[in-house]
Amino acid sequence: MTSIRMTLAGVSSIAGVKSNDTLGSWFKRMLGTLGLPLLGLAVFLFIWQAGAKQIDTSLGQFPGPTQVYEQMSSLYAEHISEREREADFYQRQEARNAERVAKDPSYVPKIREYTGKPTFFDQIGTSLVTVLAGFAIAAIIAIPLGICIGLNASLYAALNPIIQLFKPVSPLAWLPLVTMVVSAAYVTDDPMFAKSFLTSLFTVALCCLWPTLINTAVGVSAVSQDLQNVSKVLRLSWMTHVVKIVLPSSVPMIFTGLRLSLGIAWMVLIAAEMLAQNPGLGKFVWDEFQNGSSDSLGRIMVAVLVIGLIGFLLDRIMLLLQRRVSWDKNAITR
């Protein structure tokens, strides 16, 4: 009798522990994935709000979270009204043209572009297009070049000093040179791209080339001896060796390089836009700074947050791509 009771008690206690345990681990997991980050965010907002009150600038008080939120709404409202004005403009133009064509059928209507001031959201779009284009150019140059350097020790030795020399150069140093070269070399009456776009583009490409180049070269030159022996025993041709062994084996390293490059590209772009007054988020920040109204600091803060968010999202997208493409799941960190 006692033994039965004991086993019953044992069973129930085991069951109790079990359900408690899963509940506990579930709670812990939620705390880890959601709770702690949210807590961190809350503490940050609190400190920000409290700290902002203490800082007085010539443009008024440093913006706290509430002001930033207000500015975000007002920027959005401006964007919407600007879009409406643009739609109105085209509508009026169309109506006018239709009227003139009705009066005089031989009249060929002229379409004039709307020339409003770009809104904050337009600037985000411009920056995104520029950074992706610059990054693409860098990747198109860096990956093949990195493969060549990685395969050929002499080429590596020859180019290494140049790479090491240019790698640490700041975008701000490149910018004047790129600007001058672009204005000298790109002379057409009907430009497909704006000069400012090209300047930003090449500056970004020049600065974010290096991590991809170096990582690709290292990945390609570090193919394991075992796999090289397999290739030798099979007598793979040079081309097959590169395509079947070298490239797949260096994909994880190439992606590590690409991720670093994209991060650098985004940082470089904002700096270049500020300095060169090229359209984009950097120019938005600079304009607000020059503008110096009481809203300016709040608006700059919005831009800072958006820049951070976009940088984060770009990195996540690269990470997802890397997970899809790379065979080495261990090489992917954070």
Add this chain to the structure above:
Amino acid sequence: MTKHLELTGVSIEFPTPKGSFKALDNVNLKIARGEFVSLIGHSGCGKSTVLNIVAGLYQSTTGGVVLDGKEVNEPGPERAVVFQNHSLLPWLTAYENVELAVKQVFKGKKSKAEMKAWIEHNLELVHMTHAMHKRPDEISGGMKQRVGIARALAMEPKVLLMDEPFGALDALTRAHLQDSLMEIQKDLNNTVIMITHDVDEAVLLSDRIVMMTNGPAATVGEILDIELERPRNRIQLADDAQYNHYRHEVLSFLYEKQRKVEDIGQHRSQKAAADKAQETAPAKKQAQA
């Protein structure tokens, strides 16, 4: 009768920062077609080096290897290697790993359908058809090793070279793969050179066991012919007097004749030399004075 595979006076010196290191000295070995030869010896004596020279991955300093009347001086698929750590391409499935080899060797000789059948046949030989579309990181160590063997077999090599193919596996898996290997060997009758650390494995599988002396400048110490009937059964052999005699021979070579005593021995002799030096030092001083 000229032999199928001949190593004649093979020596090799590796350049090292401290001058050249003679790993092998005058290795001579003749192997007949279809023969299963094991190389056994202490760690670091130069077994892998011998295998790599036959594979063509290393070049001997003097002497050479002749296979069917042709000198070996580069790697090639007619001398397929099963590497110690499987060496599968981690981004390809088991099937694709074998396919890479098959496409390379039978390009233009087999049609697409024939190749597919041949790849599947070889995976079948090592009992891997159930997991042939899995990648190396999704299968166990023993399975990887089996795919490595399938890849080598699929090249239809004249000589199959295996560097401790089962070294990293647990005893059960190892026994299982040894049995599969004997079965395959019965059907295909390949020429095999296998490196092993395991005395039982050597006796069970081989027609001959080549025992190597300790390095540096290692060479063939003794060669033991294993005249046990095939098919061999490990359980029956456990009580077999002949089998145990062979085991004893190999063990006594490894642990009596080629005992790894250099560590203790060197230590002792160094100490003795130091003692001697101390004894003679005062004497020298006296002499100088």
